[in-house]
Amino acid sequence: MITHADAAxxxxxxxxxxxxxxxxxxxxxxxxxxxxxxxxxxxxxxxALLGPSGSGKSTFLLCVGLINPPTSxxxxxxxxxxxxxxxxxxxxxxxxxxxxxxxFQKSNLIPFLNAVENVQIVGELIGHPPAVARRRAMELLDxxxxxxxxxxxxxxxxxxxxxxxxxxxxxxxxxSLILADEPxxxxxxxxxxxxxxxxxxxxxxxxxxxxxVTHDHRALDVFDSIYExxxxxxxxxxxx
Amino acid sequence: MNLAIRDIRHNLGRFVLTTLGVGMLLxxxxxMGGIYRGLVDDALVVTRGxxxxxxxxxxxTRGPFAEVSRxxxxxxDRVATVTGVADAREFVFHTIQRDHAGTPLRIGxxxxxxxxxxxxxxxxxxxxxxxxxxxxxxxxxxxxxxLGARVRLGKDTYxxxxxxxxxxxxxxxxxxxxxxxxxxxxxFDTPAEALRLERxxxxxxxxxxxxxxxxxxxxxxxxxxxxxxxxxxAPAISAVIARLMPGTRTDDVLRSFAGWSDVTVYTxxxxxxxxxxxSVDRARRQILLFRVLLTLISAVIMxxxxxxxxxxxxxxxxLLKLIGAPNRVIVGLIMQQSLIMGAxxxxxxxxxxQGIFPLFPRRVLVIxxxxxxxxxxxxxxxxxxxxxxxxxxxxxxxxxAIG
Numbered sequence: 001m002i003t004h005a006d007a008a009x010x011x012x013x014x015x016x017x018x019x020x021x022x023x024x025x026x027x028x029x030x031x032x033x034x035x036x037x038x039x040x041x042x043x044x045x046x047x048a049l050l051g052p053s054g055s056g057k058s059t060f061l062l063c064v065g066l067i068n069p070p071t072s073x074x075x076x077x078x079x080x081x082x083x084x085x086x087x088x089x090x091x092x093x094x095x096x097x098x099x100x101x102x103x104f105q106k107s108n109l110i111p112f113l114n115a116v117e118n119v120q121i122v123g124e125l126i127g128h129p130p131a132v133a134r135r136r137a138m139e140l141l142d143x144x145x146x147x148x149x150x151x152x153x154x155x156x157x158x159x160x161x162x163x164x165x166x167x168x169x170x171x172x173x174x175x176s177l178i179l180a181d182e183p184x185x186x187x188x189x190x191x192x193x194x195x196x197x198x199x200x201x202x203x204x205x206x207x208x209x210x211x212x213v214t215h216d217h218r219a220l221d222v223f224d225s226i227y228e229x230x231x232x233x234x235x236x237x238x239x240x
Numbered sequence: 241m242n243l244a245i246r247d248i249r250h251n252l253g254r255f256v257l258t259t260l261g262v263g264m265l266l267x268x269x270x271x272m273g274g275i276y277r278g279l280v281d282d283a284l285v286v287t288r289g290x291x292x293x294x295x296x297x298x299x300x301t302r303g304p305f306a307e308v309s310r311x312x313x314x315x316x317d318r319v320a321t322v323t324g325v326a327d328a329r330e331f332v333f334h335t336i337q338r339d340h341a342g343t344p345l346r347i348g349x350x351x352x353x354x355x356x357x358x359x360x361x362x363x364x365x366x367x368x369x370x371x372x373x374x375x376x377x378x379x380x381x382x383x384x385x386x387l388g389a390r391v392r393l394g395k396d397t398y399x400x401x402x403x404x405x406x407x408x409x410x411x412x413x414x415x416x417x418x419x420x421x422x423x424x425x426x427x428f429d430t431p432a433e434a435l436r437l438e439r440x441x442x443x444x445x446x447x448x449x450x451x452x453x454x455x456x457x458x459x460x461x462x463x464x465x466x467x468x469x470x471x472x473x474a475p476a477i478s479a480v481i482a483r484l485m486p487g488t489r490t491d492d493v494l495r496s497f498a499g500w501s502d503v504t505v506y507t508x509x510x511x512x513x514x515x516x517x518x519s520v521d522r523a524r525r526q527i528l529l530f531r532v533l534l535t536l537i538s539a540v541i542m543x544x545x546x547x548x549x550x551x552x553x554x555x556x557x558x559l560l561k562l563i564g565a566p567n568r569v570i571v572g573l574i575m576q577q578s579l580i581m582g583a584x585x586x587x588x589x590x591x592x593x594q595g596i597f598p599l600f601p602r603r604v605l606v607i608x609x610x611x612x613x614x615x616x617x618x619x620x621x622x623x624x625x626x627x628x629x630x631x632x633x634x635x636x637x638x639x640x641a642i643g
Contacts, residue, residue: 058642067562067639093638097564104642110556112250117241124241125565169563181642 011042013079014177014209015064020073022059022232033059034070037234039227041209043176046200048220049213050237051229057213058181060229064211065100065179066092078176097125101170101208103180108166109154115165116141116150122172133172140168144198160191167198171206178202180212189218196222243569244576251549258545259581263588265538269531270593270614274604276527279520281605283410286333286350287512289361292481293490294325295511296503303479303506304333305410305515310476315503316353319480322496324488329353331479332423335413340391347383347393347416348409351423351477359402359417367402373419378402380414393426410520412602420477535617538585542625546578550629557633558641570633575626582622586615 022034034056041047051057062068064075066082069092075083077099082089102108109118116137123133141147144164149157157165163183170178180199184192196212196219203210203224212223220226226237248255287305296319298309319328332351337344352359358369359378367387370376377398379385389400398418407415418426447453480503484493490507497505506514516524550557557570590611597604 062639062642065562067637093561093564093566095564096562097566100564102562108559108641110559112243112247112556113241117246121241121243121565122563125563125569130241 011044011207013040014043014045014077015039015041015211016074016076017064018074020060020063020070020075022056022063022068023071033232034063034234035232037073037229037232039064039211039234041177041211041225043209044203044207045224046203046210046212046222048223048226049211049229050215050217050226055229056232056234057229059232060234061179061181061211061213064177065102066096097122098173099176101173101175101178103163103166103170103178103183105182105185109162109169111154114151114153115146115157115161115168118154118165119168119172122169126173137168137172140171141165144168159187160194163187163195164198167195167202171202171208174206175208178208178210180210182213182215184214184216184219189216192216193219193222242576243573244580247549247553247573248577248580251552254545254549255577255581258541259584260588262538262542262581262585263592265534265541266585266589266614266618267593267596268589269534269538270589270606270611271597271600271604272527272531272534273610273614274593274597274606275600275602276520276524277605277607277610278603279410279523280516282406282408282412282603283515283520284512285407286348286409286415287508287515289363289407290329290331290357290481291361291483292329292331292508292511293484294482294493295331295506295508296328296480296482296497297478297506299502299504301504302514303511304331305511309478311478311480311503313477315480316477319482322482322493324484324493324496326483326485327356328480328482329356330420330477331481332420332427333478334423334427335409335411336393336426338393340385345383345391346411346413347379348411348413349423349426350415350417351420352417354419354421362402362417363404363407364402365405367400369402370417370419371401374422375399376401376418377422378404378417380404380407380416382408383414383416385416396422396425398422406603408603410515424477535621538618539621539625542578542581542585542621543628546574546581546625546629547632549577550574550632554632554636555641558636558638561636561638562641567634571630574629574633575623578622578626578629579619582618582625586618 018038020034020037021032024031024033037060049057049060059068063070069083069086069088072085074081077095082092082095110121113121116134119137119140120130120133123136124130128136138147138150141150144167146161146164146168149161154162184195187195199210199212200222202208228235228237295303296311296315297303298311301307301309303309313330316328316330319325330351330353333349335346335348337346339345352370354370354373358371360369362378364378365381367378370378375396375398377391377400379400381403385391385400387400387403390397391400409415484490494505497503560570593606597606
């Protein structure tokens with residue numbers, strides 16, 4: 001039997017980093033947050049990133065999310081080389097808009113937009129006409145099981161519903177890569193597992209590379225690969 | 241998708257209250273401008289109404305609107321003989337304050353050179369022009385006198401035969417038009433006791449002269465009415481107004497007056513200029529300063545509110561940056577809110593003013609040019625007010641949306 005992980009082995013790379021190092025400050029105030037971190041994530045693959053607080057997980061996500069460039073090392077997304085150290089080869093904000101989806105610990109929805117508008121805005125930002133962006137947003141919400149709450153504001157949604165809307169928003173630009181930073185931290189274990197399974201389904205069905213930073217070891221079975229971060233150093237867990 | 245409108249809906253209460261507040265400030269700015277325009281219009285209503293080309297006033301005075309100007313009645317006939325002058329008329333104008341129905345009544349008394357001028361040029365809204373030489377008046381509505389009302393002024397009673405609208409003096413007093421002789425009678429009204437004393441003084445003065453002692457008839461005449469004594473001048477008029485013949489050059493006529501050492505002659509434009517500089521200019525500058533201050537206050541309030549609204553959205557702005565929204569989307573969000581607030585406040589100010597300005601004691605004349613200019617100012621302050629918020633938004637880093 002061929003597993004999804006086997007199939008994904010031959011899929012194109014969603015993310016490739018090599019030798020990522022991030023240093024904050026200088027001299028004796030210098031803090032090395034990330035040391036020579038390398039990772040490869042294929043399209044359709046879901047990867048867990050584990051590690052204690054302060055180990056550098058969020059710094060890694062900021063680097064590969066093109067928000068905070070590394071001090072050295074390279075980042076390529078969807079096969080496009082983007083960063084070589086702090087130097088960018090393209091407009092990073094535009095690339096983020098078109099190729100990356102983000103999901104965070106808190107739902108991070110725009111409070112004055114309802115659920116469908118929160119998803120629709122991403123489509124409009126990448127240039128889709130409002131009607132097209134809205135139709136796509138409704139499809140995603142339906143697919144993620146929150147279509148019935150499309151016209152509710154974030155404050156009218158439960159934590160799980162909010163995270164589903166956030167996932168829908170992350171998918172609205174059909175990204176190469178989704179970065180999720182502790183997306184289940186605010187949820188109970190049952191809903192947390194549902195969200196993790198949702199990410200797995202998204203990765204497998206949409207062919208998107210997904211990196212999930214998590215502390216929740218109970219749902220590790222949904223991941224194709226597991227990485228661990230400690231003191232800024234990244235290593236692939238042998239059990240993955 | 242318009243983010244600005246959606247955010248406004250989200251913060252509707254605060255936005256509406258701020259817009260109302262700024263709108264009231266803008267209404268005050270409009271009103272201040274309107275008060276100035278009203279002052280100017282009121283000040284010019286008489287000078288423009290009489291249609292004079294030249295104003296002949298007492299020598300070295302600035303005319304009846306600036307100070308006391310007195311001319312003998314005979315100047316009218318002298319002016320009429322000047323080459324190029326089509327006609328010359330008496331002009332009598334002064335302000336009185338009398339009690340009427342138990343309340344003080346301030347009236348700008350305007351004398352018309354009846355029967356040449358019966359008031360046909362006046363903006364009558366009811367009644368008729370002056371049909372008789374005496375005891376009739378045309379009153380402005382602002383005086384509160386109805387048609388047919390009878391008002392005692394001095395020794396005589398005058399009936400309101402016509403009503404005008406928006407005819408007030410530069411001081412804001414309603415104008416009433418009388419025949420010139422009635423206007424002078426009202427101005428130089430002397431109590432009976434004062435008349436008796438004056439006659440006695442006149443008799444005493446005459447009795448001290450040889451002429452009086454040797455001519456008893458002179459003493460007898462000296463105690464009579466002033467109007468019957470040829471040696472005494474008739475009551476003075478305020479000015480003479482002249483119209484020029486068509487095609488006459490004003491400068492040519494002014495040169496004719498150059499040798500007249502007992503009068504000063506102004507063109508209509510000069511008289512208006514003197515009038516505005518004298519009585520309105522200080523008010524204009526005062527009002528202008530108030531308008532500038534109020535406009536600045538409006539801008540500061542708008543800037544603070546837009547800034548506060550932006551501070552409330554910093555997380556959203558960071559999130560927008562994180563998902564890749566270009567700066568123009570964020571700038572548009574803030575600036576559109578400021579412009580919407582400015583536009584709505586302007587509309588609030590305008591419509592509130594339409595309801596409130598007519599209740600003001602003096603005329604508030606809001607004209608299109610002033611509204612257009614204020615609209616431009618509001619546009620500018622809306623943009624400027626948003627700059628502080630935009631500056632803050634541009635400093636937000638996308639990673640502030642995380643954690």
